[in-house]
Amino acid sequence: MGKKKGSKAASSDDFLQTLEDFTSKENWDKFFTLRGNDDSFEWYAEWPQLRDSLLPLLRDSSSSSSSSSSLQILVPGCGNSRLSEHLYDAGFRDITNVDFSKVVITDMLRRNIRTRPELRWRVMDITKMQLADESFDMVLDKGALDALMEPEVGTKLGNQYLSEVLAKRVLKPGGKFICLTLAESHVLALLFSRFRFGWKMTVHSISQKRSNLKTYMVVAEKENSIVLHEINSSFDLLSLGRNDCQGSGMRQALESENQIRKDCNSGSDLLYSHEDLKLGIKGDLAELTEGRRIKFTLGGQGSKFSYRAVLLDAQTQTEPFVYHCGVFLVPKTRAHEWLFCSEEGQWQVVESSKAARLIMVFLDISHSGATMEDIQNDLSPMVTQLAPRNDDEEARIPYMMGSDGIKKRNTVHEVTSSLTGNVVVEDVVYESTPSNPRGLSTSSDLAFRRLVFKRTEGLIQSEALLVEDDEIVDQSQKEKTKYVAQAKRKGNRKRNQESSGPIMRVSHDYLASSYHAGIISGFTLVSSYLKKAESCGKMVKTVIIGLGAGLLPMFLHGCFPVFDIEAVELDPVMLDVGKDYFGFTQNDRLKVHIADGIKFIRDITNSETSSENTSNEDSMAINAKSGTCPDILIIDVDSADSSGGLTCPASEFIEETFLLSVKQALPQHGLFVVNLVSRSQSIKDMVVSRMKKVFDQLFSLQLEEEDDVNVVLFGLCSESVISESDIPESAVILEGLLKCQRLETKQSIIDTTKKLKCWK
Numbered sequence: 001m002g003k004k005k006g007s008k009a010a011s012s013d014d015f016l017q018t019l020e021d022f023t024s025k026e027n028w029d030k031f032f033t034l035r036g037n038d039d040s041f042e043w044y045a046e047w048p049q050l051r052d053s054l055l056p057l058l059r060d061s062s063s064s065s066s067s068s069s070s071l072q073i074l075v076p077g078c079g080n081s082r083l084s085e086h087l088y089d090a091g092f093r094d095i096t097n098v099d100f101s102k103v104v105i106t107d108m109l110r111r112n113i114r115t116r117p118e119l120r121w122r123v124m125d126i127t128k129m130q131l132a133d134e135s136f137d138m139v140l141d142k143g144a145l146d147a148l149m150e151p152e153v154g155t156k157l158g159n160q161y162l163s164e165v166l167a168k169r170v171l172k173p174g175g176k177f178i179c180l181t182l183a184e185s186h187v188l189a190l191l192f193s194r195f196r197f198g199w200k201m202t203v204h205s206i207s208q209k210r211s212n213l214k215t216y217m218v219v220a221e222k223e224n225s226i227v228l229h230e231i232n233s234s235f236d237l238l239s240l241g242r243n244d245c246q247g248s249g250m251r252q253a254l255e256s257e258n259q260i261r262k263d264c265n266s267g268s269d270l271l272y273s274h275e276d277l278k279l280g281i282k283g284d285l286a287e288l289t290e291g292r293r294i295k296f297t298l299g300g301q302g303s304k305f306s307y308r309a310v311l312l313d314a315q316t317q318t319e320p321f322v323y324h325c326g327v328f329l330v331p332k333t334r335a336h337e338w339l340f341c342s343e344e345g346q347w348q349v350v351e352s353s354k355a356a357r358l359i360m361v362f363l364d365i366s367h368s369g370a371t372m373e374d375i376q377n378d379l380s381p382m383v384t385q386l387a388p389r390n391d392d393e394e395a396r397i398p399y400m401m402g403s404d405g406i407k408k409r410n411t412v413h414e415v416t417s418s419l420t421g422n423v424v425v426e427d428v429v430y431e432s433t434p435s436n437p438r439g440l441s442t443s444s445d446l447a448f449r450r451l452v453f454k455r456t457e458g459l460i461q462s463e464a465l466l467v468e469d470d471e472i473v474d475q476s477q478k479e480k481t482k483y484v485a486q487a488k489r490k491g492n493r494k495r496n497q498e499s500s501g502p503i504m505r506v507s508h509d510y511l512a513s514s515y516h517a518g519i520i521s522g523f524t525l526v527s528s529y530l531k532k533a534e535s536c537g538k539m540v541k542t543v544i545i546g547l548g549a550g551l552l553p554m555f556l557h558g559c560f561p562v563f564d565i566e567a568v569e570l571d572p573v574m575l576d577v578g579k580d581y582f583g584f585t586q587n588d589r590l591k592v593h594i595a596d597g598i599k600f601i602r603d604i605t606n607s608e609t610s611s612e613n614t615s616n617e618d619s620m621a622i623n624a625k626s627g628t629c630p631d632i633l634i635i636d637v638d639s640a641d642s643s644g645g646l647t648c649p650a651s652e653f654i655e656e657t658f659l660l661s662v663k664q665a666l667p668q669h670g671l672f673v674v675n676l677v678s679r680s681q682s683i684k685d686m687v688v689s690r691m692k693k694v695f696d697q698l699f700s701l702q703l704e705e706e707d708d709v710n711v712v713l714f715g716l717c718s719e720s721v722i723s724e725s726d727i728p729e730s731a732v733i734l735e736g737l738l739k740c741q742r743l744e745t746k747q748s749i750i751d752t753t754k755k756l757k758c759w760k
Helices: 007-017 023-036 047-062 083-089 102-112 144-148 156-166 185-194 247-266 274-278 342-355 373-388 475-481 483-487 491-498 515-536 551-559 572-583 596-611 614-626 656-665 679-694 725-735 744-755
Strands: 073-076 094-098 122-125 135-141 171-181 197-204 214-222 295-301 306-313 326-330 357-362 399-401 404-418 422-429 447-453 460-468 504-506 540-545 563-568 589-596 634-635 647-648 671-678 697-702 711-717 758-760
Touching: 023 185, 047 197, 047 214, 073 083, 083 094, 083 102, 083 460, 094 102, 102 122, 135 144, 144 156, 144 185, 156 744, 185 247, 214 399, 214 551, 247 647, 274 295, 274 373, 295 342, 295 373, 306 342, 306 589, 306 744, 326 342, 326 373, 342 357, 357 373, 357 422, 373 399, 422 572, 460 551, 515 540, 515 634, 515 671, 515 697, 515 711, 515 725, 515 744, 540 551, 551 589, 563 572, 572 589, 596 656, 656 711, 679 697, 679 711, 679 744, 697 744, 725 744
Parallel strands: 073 094, 073 135, 094 122, 135 171, 326 357, 326 399, 540 563, 540 634, 563 589, 634 671
Antiparallel strands: 171 214, 197 214, 295 306, 306 357, 404 422, 422 447, 447 460, 460 504, 647 671, 671 711, 697 711, 697 758
């Protein structure tokens, strides 16, 4: 940063400290007025540091031209930097400088009119440049993008500016966009994502003598092809991040972006941007291409919201289309349903829409405060750009919307917990039910009771089938269900009496949650041990971290008489909700501990370690207090903060130190189960990597209806427990152990065992 001695320089530097809004024209006019036309202000690196890195790039670009003087260079947001003057003196004469401050443009013109007459100076907003397409060989940005990326305005101005380079194509084919930046994470995220297709990108590091901050030079070269290149760097990535946050941020951004590019080049399904599609990455969108399906993002530039979307061009259809293009809005509560999240389901929606092209837009929590009119007004201009060519210019684009899938909803109970926040118990009747549980009447709609946390409304914590009290599947088992009568108090019985309807109870032998069936199917991996335990009358200790409404413990209690179950729940409110509204009860084979799950497991680990160093008498005392090692340990908890991409479990439960404690607490035949919910493939890969490192064998089960969001992981403490080829035989053993009254529930569990896969 250049400074001039004297009071004027000091006062302008003082003003710079108060320049909070770098996007304000009025602030910059005042700043440049204070500076005067002879006092230059340099963003980041000065000419001596830039010269050796910058000049070779310019000379390489000018090699295709007759001389350096013919290279056409644009300097956006030029300010009163001497960069253009140094380039002019180095032989580059065709330079256009633009800035929205008339004050600085007037000063710079006055300063150079005699000595550098060929330099051009124009007052212009760089987010709305009035320049011809393909008119420059190089765009040289020295801090302009950084200045536009103010936290208060987000990426809006940065996006508009880059669109002048990308969409308006001010660069000629083969031209270069050179961006000098401090490489803040939000700037790199925008820069790397916007210059993916049709650009070759390199990053250089510029050393500075008088500053702790590095300047990075990002060079993007425009190509005629739309090949996706990995980003190269002229420095060693491993050397970054050891001593400074700035270098660490650059390394992480480069590694993350290059992984995205690798995945795309290897055939992975990439989430494209609207700008990518306009560049023709997936063909000419003005034409319909039968069976074309593209995942992409909408918004962020000039729009109020951002959206995740899928573009689908209809497959072969015998009947004529009613619409040339339509929009289908998917509410956030239904985004995970098979109909909307799976490719097969989406094609069914396309067929029913009667549209030649359907743009399916997924709403999420960020759209909660918006009306449908707000959403439609925001989407309308973007959707128009995505519509196929149509001879009827007045043809409308209809907006369709899926309901939340619920025909009836009744809030049974609401409570606020200091640990969990707002908790809701509700009874719902769905518009369509996947299958009718055996033995129930089909004359009326099936009702389900759900537990929902307001902090993650899109995630159903627990769900149970409601049945009439006299509709018991196996009358011979009535004596085993006496506890139900005790649980029909408070909200359970009172609500139904008030509504004059039949008295309903929660069915504990029906699994409404598919991931519960997935967890139980994993018991196949230890079914031989379970069979031996049953044969010799030994109880199998099963610990479940996370009670929820108590449905999984109750199901296991009823269907596995050999199980001795302990549930660990941090929030006492959950135990009350389970008892009062979901028929949960404790007995000699099912107990609940109100405790921290991680501490509970570590206490077991510590007691086992202590017992190895104590006498038999002392060891028995310790085990009596802390409990013996579990044979099966299940983690079924949600994350209080899912903003990092992990919905279930909380991050503490997949830390390597905790996983090591788990393995130490389990016996050789033990089984560790984790219900993992995340949209981030990198997070899932990280969890798998950690578990593979700790456990001798790792199996997984992907729940297809969750569209790769929900996966259940099973860790084994010994490779000798089972092999993948043994699973069919072991599933037969599990089927014999399951004392389940509903045959379709038992069959669902056994069918799910076929999805178990071993990680090598």
